[in-house]
Amino acid sequence: MGQTGSAMEAPNTLAELGRRASDLRERVAAAAERAGRHPDDVTIIAVSKTIPVETLRAAYDLDFTTFGENRVQEAQGKIAVWGDAPVRWELIGHLQSNKAARAVELFARIQSLDSLHLAETLNARAAQRGHVLPVLLEVNVAGEASKTGFAPGEVLDAARALAAYPALRPEGLMTVAPFVADPEEVRPVFQQLRALRDELRRPTAAASESDAWSQLSMGMTDDFEVAIEEGATIIRIGRGLFGSRPLVQPSHTTQDQ
Numbered sequence: 001m002g003q004t005g006s007a008m009e010a011p012n013t014l015a016e017l018g019r020r021a022s023d024l025r026e027r028v029a030a031a032a033e034r035a036g037r038h039p040d041d042v043t044i045i046a047v048s049k050t051i052p053v054e055t056l057r058a059a060y061d062l063d064f065t066t067f068g069e070n071r072v073q074e075a076q077g078k079i080a081v082w083g084d085a086p087v088r089w090e091l092i093g094h095l096q097s098n099k100a101a102r103a104v105e106l107f108a109r110i111q112s113l114d115s116l117h118l119a120e121t122l123n124a125r126a127a128q129r130g131h132v133l134p135v136l137l138e139v140n141v142a143g144e145a146s147k148t149g150f151a152p153g154e155v156l157d158a159a160r161a162l163a164a165y166p167a168l169r170p171e172g173l174m175t176v177a178p179f180v181a182d183p184e185e186v187r188p189v190f191q192q193l194r195a196l197r198d199e200l201r202r203p204t205a206a207a208s209e210s211d212a213w214s215q216l217s218m219g220m221t222d223d224f225e226v227a228i229e230e231g232a233t234i235i236r237i238g239r240g241l242f243g244s245r246p247l248v249q250p251s252h253t254t255q256d257q
């Protein structure tokens, strides 16, 4: 990978990033092997919210090439200064419809499609750009009031409804599991998301192409191993790669704060 400016990073921070990256990759590989899966079948998304661009360049030099952001404005600032190094930016946080046009321009995939109203808006914006936008349906598996997403019982109907939006390409399901002390507690959440995904992939269900609905985005720093054991194809890792975030997120973060 190229020199993209990581020399600006303090050496100890860089060394820590390198250590966390190799530890993460080892744990991903071990979890995949426990489940009889190939480590390459699990994509790690580096969750870059609140993380400055210099650090993302260092992560890129360590071969992390997909970044997950949860705010359109923050992502826009980073993408504007990122340059040519080939990376994907994905949206993993709730999207307000009035930011849909910008989101369609910025993101390679929206993982947080959490309502049919948003689907309609994104479809219109993507169609205007002559673009087919990959999306994941977000499912609020545990029914937490603090989270958006479709209830499990709504997913099949929502998936069918997406057929009316040809500028969206559904690629799978995403969930944020409840925060718990012991990741074993959320294993049933991951099992439920997987069962929904498997149901969507039955020939009579919503899947129209063989790769439709194949993805399962589940698992974060505290629970990714359990998620991989239960079939995650995408894990979203923030703290496990970049270390702990500031307690209060700035409203937007750019490289020059």
Ligand SMILES: *Cc1c(COP(=O)(O)O)cnc(C)c1O
Residues within 6 Å of the ligand: 047, 049, 070, 092, 093, 176, 220, 221, 222, 236, 237, 238, 239, 240
């Ligand atoms: C912040 C965030 C993550 C990453 O969380 P960590 O616990 O830091 O790994 C993953 N997914 C979503 C939707 C997030 O908002």
